[in-house]
Amino acid sequence: EADIYQIPRYLVIGTGKKITLECSQTMGHDKMYWYQQDPGMELHLIHYSYGVNSTEKGDLSSESTVSRIRTEHFPLTLESARPSHTSQYLCASSGVADTQYFGPGTRLTVL
Amino acid sequence: AQSVAQPEDQVNVAEGNPLTVKCTYSVSGNPYLFWYVQYPNRGLQFLLKYITGDNLVKGSYGFEAEFNKSQTSFHLKKPSALVSDSALYFCAVSSMDSNYQLIWGAGTKLIIKP
Numbered sequence: 001e002a003d004i005y006q007i008p009r010y011l012v013i014g015t016g017k018k019i020t021l022e023c024s025q026t027m028g029h030d031k032m033y034w035y036q037q038d039p040g041m042e043l044h045l046i047h048y049s050y051g052v053n054s055t056e057k058g059d060l061s062s063e064s065t066v067s068r069i070r071t072e073h074f075p076l077t078l079e080s081a082r083p084s085h086t087s088q089y090l091c092a093s094s095g096v097a098d099t100q101y102f103g104p105g106t107r108l109t110v111l
Numbered sequence: 112a113q114s115v116a117q118p119e120d121q122v123n124v125a126e127g128n129p130l131t132v133k134c135t136y137s138v139s140g141n142p143y144l145f146w147y148v149q150y151p152n153r154g155l156q157f158l159l160k161y162i163t164g165d166n167l168v169k170g171s172y173g174f175e176a177e178f179n180k181s182q183t184s185f186h187l188k189k190p191s192a193l194v195s196d197s198a199l200y201f202c203a204v205s206s207m208d209s210n211y212q213l214i215w216g217a218g219t220k221l222i223i224k225p
Contacts, residue, residue, distance in 0.1 A: 042201075105152075
């Protein structure tokens with residue numbers, strides 16, 4: 001079982017609030033990823049990082065931002081949440097073998 | 112363009128019967144192929160992968176997958192399905208051309224009926 005953590009697991013907030021979704025891994029992986037997934041649907045890559053101070057946008061346009069100041073930590077921030085941001089957010093990390101290991105996800109609801 | 116296709120949105124199988132979840136891919140170069148499973152309200156769990164070597168790959172929970180280069184397929188199989196296998200299954204592929212970033216299929220919902 002991979003050691004990757006996401007906090008919180010569930011979040012309900014009002015429109016316009018700023019939120020940060022936390023993701024941490026203890027495996028020393030260089031690569032980390034954020035995906036957005038509506039329930040039962042496909043994954044969409046929104047951000048990724050190949051190491052400290054490296055961040056890139058993924059295939060799906062997102063109003064969120066990320067930072068990678070430490071290897072183990074890859075937080076995602078929404079400056080002003082909207083109902084269209086309601087979704088599940090999955091964090092993953094991978095090492096040299098490129099197998100991605102996923103956290104349990106954060107289910108976000110914006111009212 | 113690189114892509115992954117899971118042609119079935121849903122697969123229904125009776126408990127005890129063999130199951131197959133289909134996946135085909137299109138990449139330039141040698142593919143790295145993966146299967147993941149997602150249970151309700153959970154993240155994805157890695158099941159198995161093919162990098163090189165034997166075309167038949169064995170993974171977690173009794174699942175296996177066969178890499179078929181000529182048919183560009185990587186179907187997931189299990190000889191005898193369990194009700195607890197009911198979940199959402201994702202196929203993914205990476206290659207040098209994608210900078211080893213995973214390209215994901217749309218997912219297949221597997222329902223095992225008692």
